[in-house]
Structure formats: structure tokens, C-alpha cells
Amino acid sequence: xxxxMDIPELRQPIEGAVEIAPPRWIDDDxxxxxxxxxxxxxxxxxxxxxxxxxxxxxxxxxxxxxxxxRQIGNWxxxxxxxxxxxxxxxxxxxxxxxxxxxxxxxxxxxAVAPESERTFPVVVPDAVFELMSKSDRVKTTMxxxxxxxxxxxxxxxxxDPYRRHVYVGRAGDEEPRDLGDLDSIDCSPAMPxxxxxxxxxxxxx
Numbered sequence: 001x002x003x004x005m006d007i008p009e010l011r012q013p014i015e016g017a018v019e020i021a022p023p024r025w026i027d028d029d030x031x032x033x034x035x036x037x038x039x040x041x042x043x044x045x046x047x048x049x050x051x052x053x054x055x056x057x058x059x060x061x062x063x064x065x066x067x068x069x070r071q072i073g074n075w076x077x078x079x080x081x082x083x084x085x086x087x088x089x090x091x092x093x094x095x096x097x098x099x100x101x102x103x104x105x106x107x108x109x110x111a112v113a114p115e116s117e118r119t120f121p122v123v124v125p126d127a128v129f130e131l132m133s134k135s136d137r138v139k140t141t142m143x144x145x146x147x148x149x150x151x152x153x154x155x156x157x158x159x160d161p162y163r164r165h166v167y168v169g170r171a172g173d174e175e176p177r178d179l180g181d182l183d184s185i186d187c188s189p190a191m192p193x194x195x196x197x198x199x200x201x202x203x204x205x
Contacts, residue, residue, distance in 0.1 A: 010038055
């Protein structure tokens with residue numbers, strides 16, 4: 001199916017994350033087609049249909065993302081604890097948002113398969129982790145964090161390696177808490193026994 005839509009805002013290169021209100025609702029198929037058309041941009045969707053468009057994270061952010069996903073993946077595999085997704089895997093939240101967090105954890109027994117290769121399952125992850133890159137906007141990233149919490153994600157972690165701040169939201173929170181400069185985070189009870197080595201993530205190259 002060809003996508004009969006042009007987005008004027010993307011006719012010129014973008015240097016940072018932008019929010020775009022499309023003329024109609026963009027479903028999963030159309031979102032994938034947008035990513036194919038405007039590669040390497042990443043497209044996500046808020047509940048009101050607004051698109052979040054982000055350019056590539058860059059070399060150093062890529063290394064930090066890899067370290068973040070490696071730690072969580074190793075913990076999950078060691079105990080057959082569930083499914084871990086990197087930023088190339090997306091999911092729908094119950095309110096219609098579609099996001100691809102830098103790392104996502106869904107406990108064993110709760111993970112669901114998408115209906116096809118071109119759709120994303122509706123699932124509330126047990127934990128999501130976001131890592132600020134140079135192209136991200138604080139205001140927009142916080143909007144995502146609030147959406148995760150509003151949809152019932154039990155643990156939400158945002159790491160800002162530039163300001164060396166860590167924000168954590170847990171079940172029942174409406175807003176994440178700024179915990180400042182931390183070397184590690186105990187991710188229990190959403191991820192029992194897992195302690196994220198924040199210093200290693202920030203220091204990864």
C-alpha cells in the first residue's frame with residue numbers, strides 16, 4: 001500500500017526531535033511507511049495522533065544505548081525473566097500512543113506478539129528506559145515519560161548523560177522524580193534484583 005502523504009516539515013533536514021500534527025491519524029502501517037520514506041528518521045506517535053520525529057542519536061549515544069540494553073538483556077536472559085527490546089522495537093500503549101523506548105522490558109508471560117510484521121502489539125511494559133541524546137528535547141522526552149506512567153508502566157527511567165541527572169517514575173507516579181547524579185538504580189520491584197549501572201551507561205563509548 002503506497003502512502004499518499006507528504007510531510008512538508010520534513011522536506012528540509014531536521015537537527016533535533018520535532019512534534020508534527022499530521023492531517024489524519026497515522027496507523028502502524030503508515031508509520032512504518034513514513035520511516036521507510038524518510039529513513040533514517042524515527043517516528044513515534046502520541047495518543048492525540050501527534051508524531052514525534054527524531055533524527056539518528058549519533059555515535060556516542062549509540063554506544064550508551066548499547067550498554068543500557070546489554071545490561072538489561074543480560075539480566076533478563078540469566079533468569080529467563082522476559083522480553084527485552086531495543087530502540088528498533090515498538091509497542092502500542094492502551095491510549096493509542098506508539099513508542100520505541102531506548103530499552104523496554106516486558107516480564108515473561110506478559111509479552112505478546114504483533115499481529116503482523118507491520119504492526120506493534122498493545123502492551124504495558126513492566127519497565128522502560130530512555131536515554132537523552134543531543135537530538136532529543138527535554139520537554140518532548142518528558143511528555144513521553146508522563147505517557148508511560150499514565151498508561152501504567154511500573155518503572156520509567158530517564159538518563160540525561162549531559163546534565164548527569166537521572167529521573168525515575170514508579171507505579172502510581174504522575175511525574176518522574178529527579179534523583180540527580182546517581183551511579184546506580186535499584187530497579188526492584190518491577191525488575192527484581194536488577195541494579196542498573198548508570199555510571200557504565202554514561203561512560204560508554
